[in-house]
Amino acid sequence: MSTLVLFSNYKITSFKSMRKEELDLLIGFVRDNQTAAVDLSAKVGSLNADMTCRMVFGKKYMDEEFDERGFKGVIQEGMGYTATPNLGDYIPQLASLDLQGLTRKLKAISKVYDRFLVKVIGEHVQSSSSRDENRNKDFVDLLLSFMGSEETEFQIDIEHVKAIILDMIIAGIDTSAAAIEWTLSELMKHPRVSRKVQKELENVVGKDRMVEESDLDNLEYLDMVIKESLRLHPVAPLLLPHESMEDCIVNGFHIPKKSRIFINAWAIGRDPNAWNDPDKFFPERFVDSDIDLRGRDFQLIPFGSGRRSCPGMELGLTVVRLVLAQLMHCFDWELPDGTLPNELEMTEHFGIVTCRAKHLLAIPTYRLNKS
Ligand code: HEM
Numbered sequence: 111m112s113t114l115v116l117f118s119n120y121k122i123t124s125f126k127s128m129r130k131e132e133l134d135l136l137i138g139f140v141r142d143n144q145t146a147a148v149d150l151s152a153k154v155g156s157l158n159a160d161m162t163c164r165m166v167f168g169k170k171y172m173d174e175e176f177d178e179r180g181f182k183g184v185i186q187e188g189m190g191y192t193a194t195p196n197l198g199d200y201i202p203q204l205a206s207l208d209l210q211g212l213t214r215k216l217k218a219i220s221k222v223y224d225r226f227l228v229k230v231i232g233e234h235v236q237s238s239s240s241r242d243e244n245r246n247k248d249f250v251d252l253l254l255s256f257m258g259s260e261e262t263e264f265q266i267d268i269e270h271v272k273a274i275i276l277d278m279i280i281a282g283i284d285t286s287a288a289a290i291e292w293t294l295s296e297l298m299k300h301p302r303v304s305r306k307v308q309k310e311l312e313n314v315v316g317k318d319r320m321v322e323e324s325d326l327d328n329l330e331y332l333d334m335v336i337k338e339s340l341r342l343h344p345v346a347p348l349l350l351p352h353e354s355m356e357d358c359i360v361n362g363f364h365i366p367k368k369s370r371i372f373i374n375a376w377a378i379g380r381d382p383n384a385w386n387d388p389d390k391f392f393p394e395r396f397v398d399s400d401i402d403l404r405g406r407d408f409q410l411i412p413f414g415s416g417r418r419s420c421p422g423m424e425l426g427l428t429v430v431r432l433v434l435a436q437l438m439h440c441f442d443w444e445l446p447d448g449t450l451p452n453e454l455e456m457t458e459h460f461g462i463v464t465c466r467a468k469h470l471l472a473i474p475t476y477r478l479n480k481s
Pocket residue numbers: 162277278279281282283285286289345346349350351412413414415418419420421422423425426427430
């Protein structure tokens with residue numbers, strides 16, 4: 111369903127004008143605030159949350175419509191509990207005691223999610239008869255249209271709809287934002303690479319207009335920068351847990367059926383057996399290389415590989431490329447308080463999605479010709 115319907119090329123393209131509207135708001139805000147440092151981590155996080163909400167729910171929701179902790183706050187709290195190693199997973203006899211209280215806390219969070227999802231679905235059902243049939247359908251519309259339908263191969267009920275929506279929101283918001291945040295951080299740290307990205311943008315786009323999505327395929331160097339950033343900072347460093355379907359032997363290790371498997375994409379991206387100078391940020395390593403991000407090349411798997419790899423990859427890459435290109439094309443960036451590029455701290459905050467421990471702040475200067 112994800113591949114054929116939700117993330118088809120047609121569907122991704124149908125949200126192009128929405129992405130432009132949201133990104134233009136951010137660019138406008140930054141242009142109006144050029145004297146102070148912009149909290150890029152917070153701004154990029156909100157931009158992605160807004161884009162994802164409009165695609166999945168058809169509109170943005172105010173924080174207070176969710177819960178007093180706000181939309182992002184609750185999602186992050188839930189993700190935090192999910193990422194915490196749970197004793198009960200390793201010693202099943204202890205699971206029912208819930209010694210860390212994780213099950214109890216997650217159940218409480220799931221009630222908040224559930225209340226919100228019931229409200230969103232209710233709003234869609236109520237307004238379905240009065241809605242314009244030609245308007246662009248959001249994910250909730252699409253999923254509801256499969257429910258109870260005999261004509262489709264996807265047999266789903268309301269609990270599936272809730273689960274899929276939640277999955278999309280959780281998997282979509284922080285991942286793209288963290289990928290943008292890390293790439294911007296590496297660009298701030300490496301002015302040579304930043305200048306080269308801006309030079310490419312000047313050649314492809316010119317300084318008289320902003321970037322359009324149709325320009326993205328011509329930005330080859332930016333693609334290398336993104337690959338290099340995802341190699342060093344795979345936003346889901348351990349991917350998602352997998353389970354072996356049958357007994358198998360990998361590199362001489364016996365893996366019994368039904369084992370829980372973690373793939374350390376972070377370590378693979380920095381493995382000296384797979385990469386020369388692995389700790390160096392050097393996008394040019396991808397010149398004349400056919401290593402891509404799609405999971406064919408096992409030394410670079412930020413989206414996983416195979417059937418359970420990320421279904422939102424094309425969409426995620428479109429957003430990451432577009433936002434980075436626009437921010438780098440429209441502005442020069444300087445670190446605040448006289449911080450030198452090589453002094454920028456890169457400490458990670460570990461979670462299922464690993465973002466920066468400290469927000470990335472930078473001072474913008476508008477650089478296009480047109481006012
Ligand atoms: C740069 C952006 C993104 C990155 C780096 C990323 C990365 C990943 C990774 C590593 C996985 C786990 C794969 C595995 O364990 O093998 C995953 C799964 C998933 N991603 Fe993404 N993702 C991104 C954007 C998105 C977006 C925008 C969406 C949807 C709106 C999305 C939806 C999903 C879903 C639904 C899954 C779970 C698939 C399943 O249940 O098997 N992702 N993603």
